[in-house]
Amino acid sequence: MTLNIAVNLGRLGRWAYEGRLNRLNQFLEETDRYVRQLEQSPKSLRFQKTFDVFIKTFYELKSDVRLDSAWAETMFTWANILTHRAGLA
Numbered sequence: 001m002t003l004n005i006a007v008n009l010g011r012l013g014r015w016a017y018e019g020r021l022n023r024l025n026q027f028l029e030e031t032d033r034y035v036r037q038l039e040q041s042p043k044s045l046r047f048q049k050t051f052d053v054f055i056k057t058f059y060e061l062k063s064d065v066r067l068d069s070a071w072a073e074t075m076f077t078w079a080n081i082l083t084h085r086a087g088l089a
Contacts, residue, residue, distance in 0.1 A: 001038045005031055006082040013075035019067045028062055050085050054078055 008031040
């Protein structure tokens with residue numbers, strides 16, 4: 001689940017750079033479903049701390065979609081963080 005979210009965050013970042021709002025909205029909803037599923041799953045304490053920060057950031061970004069480099073870079077950053085921390089889940 002964590003890697004599915006990370007892959008989608010990379011796609012979201014790319015589509016924000018490309019200005020593809022329709023695709024971005026589609027994958028925001030899919031990613032939101034994955035996030036909600038992962039919220040209900042057991043997680044290690046170490047990963048839970050990362051996940052808590054991620055959730056807050058994700059929902060802030062989801063509520064303020066911008067097709068700019070700062071928004072996209074934040075998605076890319078979280079994709080990288082979650083990829084590296086997936087083993088801690």
